[in-house]
Amino acid sequence: MADLRTNFLGVKSPNPFWLASAPPTDRKVNVERAFRAGWGGVVWKTLGEAGPPIVNVSGARYGAIHGPDRRLIALNNIELITDRDLEINLQEIKEVKRAWRDRALIVSLMVPCDEDSWKAILARVEETDCDGVELNFGCPHGMSERGMGSAVGQVPEYVEMVARWCKAHTRMPVIVKLTPNITDIKNPARAAKNGGADAVSLINTINSIMAIDLDSMTPDVAIDGKGTHGGMCGPAVKPIALAMVAEIARDRECAGLPISAIGGITTWRDAAEFIALGAGTAQVCTAAMTYGFKIVEEMISGLSSFMDAKGYARIDDFRGRAVPSITDWQNLNLNFVVKAEIDQDLCIKCGRCHIVCEDTSHQAIFAHVNGKRRFVVNDAECVGCNLCALVCPVEGCITLVHKTAGVDPRTGLDYARPAANWTTHPNNPSVQKAAE
Amino acid sequence: MTIAAHPPGLSDVAPGRLDEASVSVNFADLHPPLARHEAKVEAERCYFCFDAPCQKACPTSIDIPLFIRQIAADNRYGAARTIFDANIMGGMCARVCPTETLCEEACVREAAEGKPVTIGLLQRYATDPAIAAGKSPYARGAPTGRRAAIVGAGPAGLACAHALAIAGIESTIFEAHPKAGGLNEYGIAAYKAIDGFAAKEAAFILSIGGIEVRYGAALGRDVKFDDLRRDYDAVFLGTGLGATNKLGLAREGELENVVDAVDYIARLRQAEDLTKLPVGRRVVVIGGGMTAIDIAVQSKKLGAQNVTIVYRRGADKMKASRFERELAQTSGVVIRTWARPVSLEGHGDALSGVVFEDTHERDGVLASPGSVFRIEADMLFTAIGQRGALDALDGAPIDVKDGRIVVDAERRTSLEGVWAGGDCVLGGEDLTVSAVEDGKQAARSIAAALGVARI
Numbered sequence: 001m002a003d004l005r006t007n008f009l010g011v012k013s014p015n016p017f018w019l020a021s022a023p024p025t026d027r028k029v030n031v032e033r034a035f036r037a038g039w040g041g042v043v044w045k046t047l048g049e050a051g052p053p054i055v056n057v058s059g060a061r062y063g064a065i066h067g068p069d070r071r072l073i074a075l076n077n078i079e080l081i082t083d084r085d086l087e088i089n090l091q092e093i094k095e096v097k098r099a100w101r102d103r104a105l106i107v108s109l110m111v112p113c114d115e116d117s118w119k120a121i122l123a124r125v126e127e128t129d130c131d132g133v134e135l136n137f138g139c140p141h142g143m144s145e146r147g148m149g150s151a152v153g154q155v156p157e158y159v160e161m162v163a164r165w166c167k168a169h170t171r172m173p174v175i176v177k178l179t180p181n182i183t184d185i186k187n188p189a190r191a192a193k194n195g196g197a198d199a200v201s202l203i204n205t206i207n208s209i210m211a212i213d214l215d216s217m218t219p220d221v222a223i224d225g226k227g228t229h230g231g232m233c234g235p236a237v238k239p240i241a242l243a244m245v246a247e248i249a250r251d252r253e254c255a256g257l258p259i260s261a262i263g264g265i266t267t268w269r270d271a272a273e274f275i276a277l278g279a280g281t282a283q284v285c286t287a288a289m290t291y292g293f294k295i296v297e298e299m300i301s302g303l304s305s306f307m308d309a310k311g312y313a314r315i316d317d318f319r320g321r322a323v324p325s326i327t328d329w330q331n332l333n334l335n336f337v338v339k340a341e342i343d344q345d346l347c348i349k350c351g352r353c354h355i356v357c358e359d360t361s362h363q364a365i366f367a368h369v370n371g372k373r374r375f376v377v378n379d380a381e382c383v384g385c386n387l388c389a390l391v392c393p394v395e396g397c398i399t400l401v402h403k404t405a406g407v408d409p410r411t412g413l414d415y416a417r418p419a420a421n422w423t424t425h426p427n428n429p430s431v432q433k434a435a436e
Numbered sequence: 437m438t439i440a441a442h443p444p445g446l447s448d449v450a451p452g453r454l455d456e457a458s459v460s461v462n463f464a465d466l467h468p469p470l471a472r473h474e475a476k477v478e479a480e481r482c483y484f485c486f487d488a489p490c491q492k493a494c495p496t497s498i499d500i501p502l503f504i505r506q507i508a509a510d511n512r513y514g515a516a517r518t519i520f521d522a523n524i525m526g527g528m529c530a531r532v533c534p535t536e537t538l539c540e541e542a543c544v545r546e547a548a549e550g551k552p553v554t555i556g557l558l559q560r561y562a563t564d565p566a567i568a569a570g571k572s573p574y575a576r577g578a579p580t581g582r583r584a585a586i587v588g589a590g591p592a593g594l595a596c597a598h599a600l601a602i603a604g605i606e607s608t609i610f611e612a613h614p615k616a617g618g619l620n621e622y623g624i625a626a627y628k629a630i631d632g633f634a635a636k637e638a639a640f641i642l643s644i645g646g647i648e649v650r651y652g653a654a655l656g657r658d659v660k661f662d663d664l665r666r667d668y669d670a671v672f673l674g675t676g677l678g679a680t681n682k683l684g685l686a687r688e689g690e691l692e693n694v695v696d697a698v699d700y701i702a703r704l705r706q707a708e709d710l711t712k713l714p715v716g717r718r719v720v721v722i723g724g725g726m727t728a729i730d731i732a733v734q735s736k737k738l739g740a741q742n743v744t745i746v747y748r749r750g751a752d753k754m755k756a757s758r759f760e761r762e763l764a765q766t767s768g769v770v771i772r773t774w775a776r777p778v779s780l781e782g783h784g785d786a787l788s789g790v791v792f793e794d795t796h797e798r799d800g801v802l803a804s805p806g807s808v809f810r811i812e813a814d815m816l817f818t819a820i821g822q823r824g825a826l827d828a829l830d831g832a833p834i835d836v837k838d839g840r841i842v843v844d845a846e847r848r849t850s851l852e853g854v855w856a857g858g859d860c861v862l863g864g865e866d867l868t869v870s871a872v873e874d875g876k877q878a879a880r881s882i883a884a885a886l887g888v889a890r891i
Contacts (some may be wrong), residue, residue, distance in 0.1 A: 350544045
């Protein structure tokens with residue numbers, strides 16, 4: 001049985017599955033329910049500064065995209081940080097940590113961008129004996145209009161500055177939560193590291209309007225006839241999160257910076273993928289908000305089975321294993337040739353591979369052979385793009401086969417050629433220039 | 437459900453075997469309609485195939501992938517239009533088409549997993565609101581001054597008339613019965629088109645305008661074929677089939693409770709109160725087609741205790757599809773194959789039993805080894821096919837084969853200015869959907885022949 005125990009910045013948890021700072025972690029009752037369900041840790045919903053409580057809308061605060069059969073593909077929200085009294089939150093955090101010593105309890109924070117505000121809140125949070133803090137530089141709605149959340153996260157200089165203040169005013173580990181609503185995620189990550197942050201967590205939610213209601217001609221959902229962009233999360237954002245985590249994981253300047261991954265993690269596999277990209281923990285929100293806390297049982301069991309099957313005894317045994325495989329386009333082997341191949345026994349003859357190739361790609365799939373409906377790849381046109389395999393409704397029916405012997409009828413070149421990439425390609429202007 | 441006991445005499449044929457509530461449950465919708473969510477989920481199962489096999493399998497070539505995608509995208513009206521563009525009787529076809537041998541058999545999901553997209557149910561989902569609204573979504577074409585006579589207001593005739601109306605060709609339909617719809621109204625099983633759907637659909641089609649229906653006007657009796665040819669620019673024959681085949685057994689015409697299934701179903705379809713319709717306690721049905729299944733199942737639903745279909749060959753030769761046969765069997769009907777009737781037995785004037793001989797096939801010829809058996813029966817339904825009804829053509833020089841009118845691909849008969857379609861033509865499949873296609877093709881041909889813009 002694989003050992004799922006995690007040590008992230010010295011914070012230990014029985015498994016890498018943490019609930020992200022979000023509505024599920026806003027109060028003791030929820031957090032204790034989560035711990036009873038088996039979650040390894042929790043990032044407590046973002047606390048603000050002392051004073052009058054935050055006011056949320058009383059209208060709908062969540063929107064969604066559904067797939068067939070109402071499967072939730074993505075969620076968005078316009079909820080602000082906790083709207084409960086700071087003292088109540090602090091008291092509850094203290095009680096929960098005392099009762100659940102073996103679980104990770106991180107507290108998310110967002111206060112105005114001045115040193116005193118951060119100093120003040122950190123002092124109060126330290127009293128709870130929680131395991132660390134996460135700086136919410138990510139929320140793209142509401143608080144950002146007040147100069148907090150993503151308004152900070154989008155300016156690397158602010159990120160570095162606040163991280164530095166926090167490290168100066170607390171002994172607790174500091175995690176900086178990044179917003180994806182930025183051109184290059186490496187910049188705020190580097191800034192966090194330069195400011196002394198112990199880790200980054202990402203991604204926060206993505207700016208989004210989920211739909212327009214064509215009857216009311218307002219965003220869907222609207223409040224009294226008006227709506228605003230919210231922050232999107234859920235399965236749909238996972239690829240974006242993977243890309244951003246990968247960017248940081250392979251960035252030399254960020255080397256060694258621990259990552260807590262967030263973004264559409266719904267099953268053990270999603271979590272394992274982020275871990276393969278170097279993440280130390282996997283934070284989850286939408287999946288819990290879709291199915292309830294019990295889903296962690298599947299995550300624990302699935303990750304454990306996977307690790308057993310692969311012979312990984314500990315999470316660190318495969319953490320970061322996929323990072324070396326991620327590179328720039330220019331380093332891809334241009335002499336590596338694949339061709340699509342259709343398994344005729346599995347083919348159900350829907351013809352989608354043919355029509356998408358015909359209409360939108362390379363006209364490389366025949367629809368008829370000897371007058372009969374039969375879908376066969378034309379190697380003389382196939383560039384191995386993978387579109388046919390992706391649209392095929394039958395898993396495993398179309399595969400990309402690596403060609404190693406013979407001549408590519410499309411290019412007239414040998415399949416077996418030494419690896420070569422753009423950096424040395426004769427068509428590359430900089431190569432030409434160097435040759436001159 | 438309780439089966440009322442009717443003890444008098446040996447022959448037990450009586451109404452009210454079941455109470456009203458049971459009959460009402462029995463004759464409810466065979467396939468309840470899909471709700472919006474179900475329809476959308478089912479629609480998402482469609483792969484939107486290239487050159488879709490389902491569309492090719494549809495006699496009217498409905499663009500099935502497109503209408504299903506329209507359902508998935510919440511465009512129910514657009515889906516209905518896609519269907520009606522190809523088949524104005526898409527509502528009835530959704531209910532009565534043997535989809536398991538047409539579109540759904542061709543569905544790639546049938547090959548993949550044995551669970552085709554339920555195209556028929558989706559088609560019904562798409563078309564129901566449009567038909568309930570009662571108004572054809574098509575505009576009648578500007579009158580061209582051309583007129584067509586249509587004989588028979590069945591699926592072929594109605595489809596032809598509707599397409600002609602779009603082209604601006606007025607038509608007069610001569611219908612022998614008091615209602616339009618043909619077998620939709622008088623023939624198909626009641627539980628396939630509940631709540632007067634056939635009449636609603638006919639009204640929906642006729643609402644386009646430019647179509648006059650003369651009810652109670654039978655060709656040959658009330659209107660002469662030659663007069664139609666003289667008075668109209670085109671004639672379309674959609675007369676359906678006429679006389680039913682007989683067993684050819686002694687006392688067939690004399691014994692009480694030996695009943696033609698087609699006649700009985702017509703009575704059943706028009707009955708206002710099914711509990712008043714007499715049915716036998718022990719029922720035997722002879723035949724292997726849809727009519728045999730329909731009469732057997734409906735007898736059972738009316739409260740018959742034992743219903744046996746006897747067919748002279750194997751189940752694979754029955755014209756009723758496997759789905760229909762299974763429907764009969766799950767309704768409690770026993771299907772006996774490889775037997776044919778040799779004599780009818782009576783008690784007094786009434787039927788008391790049927791004697792069958794076993795059959796087998798030798799070199800494609802049906803033979804009997806000589807063994808016989810008897811089935812007790814209070815009522816015998818014959819459902820062994822119908823012949824063409826061509827007497828009304830007054831001996832016009834029109835090519836006929838096997839009692840059916842010969843037509844070409846455009847549904848032209850050998851007689852100039854005369855088109856035909858539906859069950860009365862040779863080579864048809866005796867399906868509503870084929871009749872609709874015939875009417876549609878004939879209308880195109882008529883419009884072209886009359887120099888009216890293509891439709």
